[in-house]
Amino acid sequence: MFKVIKEFINNNCLLGPADVPLMSPSGTLPPIYLPPGYMSQDKYLKAYDNCHYIFRITTIRGSAHKTVSEVVSFTTPGCKPDPPPAPKLINRSKSSLNLQWKGSNDNGSKINGFLLEWDEGKGEDFKSCYMGTMKQYKILKLNASTKYSFRLAAKNNFGLSDFSEIAVFHTSGTMPPTPLPPKLKEAGICTLSLEWCAPSNTTPNDSLTYVLEMEEAGSELGFKPKYNGEDLSCTVRNLQRSTTYKFRIFAYTLEGRSNPSGEVKYTTCPDKPGSPKKPYIKGKIYAHKVKIGWEPPQDNGGTYISSYSLEVSENSDVNSWNIIYNGTTKEFLYDHLKPGTTYKLRVFCTSPIGQSQPSDILTIETPTLSPASCHPPPLNGEAITRDTNIKCEGNQNDKRRHPGSKVRCTVSKLISEKSSFWLKAVKMLGESGAHSKKCETAPVPSPPSQCGTPVVTCKGPTCVVVSWEIPVCNGAEITDYRLEWGQAEESMHLIYTGSCLSYELKGLIPATTYFCRVQAVNVAGVGLFGGTGRVTTPATVPAVVPMLYEVENKVPAKLASSCIAIKWEEPDCRGSPITGYNIEYGDRKILTVQRVTECLLKNLQPDTTYKIRIQAINHYGLSPFSQLIRTKTKPLPLDPPHLDCVVYGHQSLKLKWGNSSSKGLLSNLISYNLLIEDRSGRFSIIYHGPCQTHKVNRLSEYTQYKFKIQTCSEADEGPLSGIYTFTTAKTPPATLKAPKLQHVNSNTCEVKWESLEPIKGDPIVYNLQLITDKGTDLIYKGPNTSFSFSKFVTNSHYRFKVCAGRQYQTSAGIQELWGPYSPSTLFSPHKQHPGPGKGGGRKGRNSPSEEKKVKPRIEISDDTFILFLVMGFALVAILCAVVIQYFIIN
Template sequence: MSKIQKAPNPSSVFCFLQVILVQVNPGETFTITTEDGHIQCIQGPAHVPMMSPNGSMPPIFVPPGYVSQVLSFLLLLCVVLGEILIIFLLFIGDFSCEKKSHSHSPAAFTFEVAISNSGKNGKFKSVYVHIINYPLFRVSATSSSIKETISELVSFTTESCEPDCPAAPKLINRTKNSLSLQWKSSNDNGSKITNFLLEWDEGKNGPFKECYYGHLKQYKLTKLAPSTRYSLRLAAKNDIGMSGFSETVTFGTAGVVPPAPAPPTLLEAGVTWMALGWSPPAGGALDDSLTYSLDMEEEGSGYGFQPQYNGDELSCTLRNLRRSTSYKFRLFAYNSEGKSSPSEVVEHSTKPDRPGAPSKPAVKGKIHPHSVRVTWEPPKDNGGSDISKYFLEISEASVGRWEPIYSGAQREHVCDHLRPGTSYRLRVSCASKGGESQASDVTTVTTAAVPPGPCPAPALVGKAKPKEITLQWGKHQSWSKTLVVFLQFGPHSEKAELCTAPGPPEQCCKPLVTCKSATCAVVSWESPACNGAEITEYRLDWGQVEGSMHIIYTGPCQSYEVKGLTPATTYYCRVQAVNVAGAGLFGDTGVVTTPPSVPAAVAVLHLLEEDQVEISPPFSTCLAIQWEEPCCHGAEITGYNIEYGEKQLVTVGRNTTHVLENLLPDTLYRIRVQAINSFGVGPFSHSMKAKTKPLPPDPPHLECVVFSYQSLKLKWGEGPSRALIPNPTQFNLQMEDRFGRFVTVYNGPCHTYKVQRLSESTTYHFRIQAYNDAGEGAFSEVCAFTTTKSPPAPLKAPKVIQLEENTFEITWEPLQPMKGDSIVYILQLAAGREFDQVYKGPEPCFRLPAAQTNCEYRARVCAGRQCHDLPGCPELCGPTAPAPCSAASAGSRAPSCGFVGFSLTCVMCNVREGNTLSVINS
């Protein structure tokens, strides 16, 4: 035996492996292939164990001339019993490759492994049998032709583990408050069980908690609740660990006999059945399973209480009972512990049934014209209860509708207030606690006939009309078919006085209309016939169109003053009278025409905008208004009065447009208009507010601040040169062109402008205008400004030529005369920092004699323009721009030959050696 270990699973598994020990002699070397495919070299001497799953020799490669030896053959056997893994290593024998091989064929060997857990003398159980062929070896074993041999006994002990799960505990005794439990030990698996763990759910179906831990094999749970079920489970523990829990078992404590229940209650009762219900006994266990037994005793039966129901329901229905009978009941409750005391005895009764129909009514005594006495007998079956009331019904034979005439306990009745000679039908029914019976058979009775009585007084049918009434009267009070045998009349009916109904009033006459003024008229009318009812009101219909009038007055008066009329307008009117019977017809239509009057007020008055006026007036002193012509009221409008300002009045003709002139600028005016005709002036219109615009701005003073030969910078007014903020005042600067027309050169809010691209020594004419929201102001006086003459163009770099050893000639390109002005040249020379003028004249060259040796000179030259047309013939030196000056002062300006004005500086160097001159452009 090699090793004993825990098996990975509880099932039995047999595995078979053979191990071959190969002896490698000294000096031998062979290679084997491992499971992962690598080549392994082994040198002798060595014993190499080789495992083979099928019992064959693994491939061994040795060098030529060497032979490997198989020393022994081992059998590795793994047996899994339950959860125990047992590994057997069986030694087969020693072999040598040098032995002679046997001539007989390989034999088949059978190996059997048996195990016993009760000692050497115990019963062995075979756990493995296998047949293997070994063609190359002889082993001491049993083949099919050799008797079986048994190896020596080998003893081994498996490792200990935790106990097996114990069996569930058993109940050996129980009471109302205790449970006695007992259990047995399970297999300890090699380690003695030391303690048991008992857990319970405390009867709450919740998690398990420990209730006992110890070495005893029984336990008593005390202080338990009666009739309660408890779940328990058990586990065993040894030195290795705790086993698993047993199956969960549930035991219940003993209960108590339930208390006496409440008596059963009547849920519903019928004639032959009764439904009873009850509730569980108070104070019993909620989970106690109860059954109930209901006993019943019939009144007068003499059999006592008999069981009627036994079950766990809380209600039952008893059938096949007798009607209107009293029964006694009592209830018992049962549980597993026994029977409770009976409840209190309670008595319930079934309901009675409906009674049968009474006998047919019979006439008792003489039949009178207006009454008859009838009687009847009670029903044969009263339904189990006394008859409490009878109902007598009557019906005329010709009508068929039954009407009750008697209700009571008596069994006869006098039917009165009948009509003579009339057939009547009678029937009777009865009622008891069980209900109302069906009606009896019908009896027909005919009252005695009499002569006809007086007819009822005639009566008015419907509503009386003004000119007709409808009368109706009924039959005589005692009419019958037998009257045909009498040839006489009855008495007269009573006298009836009737009156026709009042009618609406008659049509009114044509109203009379009188004009009090052009806007007021009085309408009067006469009262028509009232037709039986007093006239309560009159309605006056009024309008300008005969077919479209409306009511303007409703009241009892017979005249009405209509106000607010339009002069010179025709009106129509008519009158209608009304009483309680309704409204009469409208009378004839009256016509009236109001006299002419002054015109109506002007309704529409508004101010005209500038674009709405054909000829634009100065709106700083003028306002243009327009209005619509009002109603003339019968006389043609001849003119209008316009009131504005401080009640200043202007009268105009029939035109509806007018311009108010000579007003103050920027002033608010109130304006209203009234129309005029031959009758006078009408009312003023509503007041309209209008404001004149402010005067346009005056032109600013225009001046030139900078003169140049090709531009003029002009300035006007006070303000910044650029419009930094929005300025309501704008300026329009114009310049005269060669055709004598002024053209706008600038339009904007700035106060300065530079006019460019001008010709030299030329006079230009300018004017300026200011404008704002009030309009455009007048132009200023025309101002003339003259540009200056332009300076000469810049000269090119002068050239230096050495004539002799110390003599140099400086030359430059000449310029053409400028518009008749001659050109002079100014040459300046500097041996140090300062320049000195060495030449000024019209010639474009200069000879410099006696130049110092080894000295540097710098020369610059500029051109000057001699202005002969100016006083003093001033000179303009280029190329700098002239300073601002006027035409008069330009001639007094001195020439400027600053270094800035030259475009080129020439440097001359006189070198002793070589006498060369270098010209440096700077």
């Protein structure tokens, strides 16, 4: 025999040594060996509150000797319940929250109540809002769109448990009002900073988020979201300068999205213009003047050019620049120049935004003037001069240029190098004088000669190199070459100005013919264009597909969950016909199609987002992939829900389907089609909508009806369910009027009631009930419409009420369907009293037929009594109000 010590129970300890077979509430566990002393057995001996345990000890002496003790049992004490789980929300509205919860482990004492506390929507201390035995409670008179916190505790005879985790729920609210259009806070070159206000008439607890949408004016691509968040301002970046954009904004809450605000247009700022091209010389350079021209910049910054400024630096002084012209024209006659002087010129432009950078520098040198005439040499003697000889020195050769008697001559066909002249006089007799002093001079330079035809060499489908030879400079060094280029010989444009003898062009179109020509420039002017060069770039792979998009409503509804229809525009073939396309989608899957511009991707996964891009194929290879698009397949059609009939009526059936817990989440996404079989055997739709219950009316009694149901979602209509058959109930008899009573004699009373016609051949029977102080008794059941009641006691109250029943035959036998009971009729028999004394009344005793009849009193129904009571209270209230009004006025 061993003992269980009470103070050790909570410590899960037993006193050993022994083998203890322990029987726990969860089943039999293996024996626990207890060595001498106390031993804790947390693994096997877990003492539960208010649980009954049974022990016995087996003493082992060797392998064959065992002694089993008597059984000892004990029960652990109970305690307060475990904390219950947090309450759950089963329904909500703008002014109420309906909560439900489950009980927790009672720990040996039945839970007899729950305490629900809340913070009243203030986020402060918790206060009690419900105390009772129910596991559901509806909190009323709440504020819309407000957060409320709840916690729950369970109570038993040992006390109140710890509170559950805090559950937070929100009451529903209205859709947010339409916000005002966003306002422009600051406009930049590539950015627009916008701000907006929260919509009016919103509650402080509304958690508002905003979606800002933008559309480029004139793009016709629709609005695209640019911001999604809770802030009241946003900066939209990476915009194009001097471009107008349209904006609108939405407000979101937990209840949904507001209507869009009004559309507003804002424009980004323009930028400073780019630098103009290098100025050039128009015509010849003279000793005292030159005409300078220039072209507008390729980048005007998004606005107009208001003026051009021409700067000059004299004698190569790059640190000193003077503005010599400011205006809107693109040429200027620069006069009052110094002969033989070097000038550097550059141009910049100005717009309303600011000033551009200066252009490249143009260097010119004005020519020197011709030297003065030589003085005539002195004459020897008085002989008349017959000839004058002029000798020209150049290139180490002396030549006689002017034998004659004139005193001036013109020497032509001079080269660009320096020349020297001598003069001497010759007499008629042949004598000649001495040479004059040497006179050195140089010819005035002229524009270069015409350039030759440029040589064009292809380096690839999009790159060529144009080279040319140096033409005759005509007395001045060639400073620049101008290369014109174009796809038509009549409309070439300037693409290069510089001193190099070759130029590389990139970014050309393959399989395209181009034309080019070159002219040389020196300080004297611009030479003539040379011959026109021609080249055709070789063919190459196709260009990138310019546009790829999904085609809506192209896929049949039944295939929308596994197919996507796409379409694209055919790119430039680049000189070789396109033979097909590669479509990449999914996990780098490649689909090769012929030369088409649309395709249906099949065998895709439902409700999955796919990234799709495409490349073209020709004889030279594959084009780069197009821009990637993302599109999503539709989910699979949903299976039909289970259909049940929850209320059977004789003329209606109330049907229910689906899971009511997901009704609030999916009501906007899922709808249902309920179908009923008509007389021709075809099923037609009698209900379509998101609700999960429907009452079918105008049915016939005790008739079978067949139904089907299907689910409709964004993936189209799902399959039809199997046939559900439900049968309407039989029509119960109508309510009878209160029975009538007739006193037959002093011991008998006859009860009569109205009769009903058989219902569709089913006979009618009646139940007559007698209600006394002792209770209710059934005193008659049968087809008759009257009953004789006797053995009643005088000065007692009896009530009679009757109901009709319908008898019908089924496979289980005769069944009865009873209608409601009629109003009750009160019967109160009274004891007879003798008439007045002698001389009064009739002689002798009254015969039985002359006895005073006891008239039954018909008691009014409870509903009528309540109606009279309410009317009485209303009348008293009106009278009181009139009296009070009268005294107040007076």
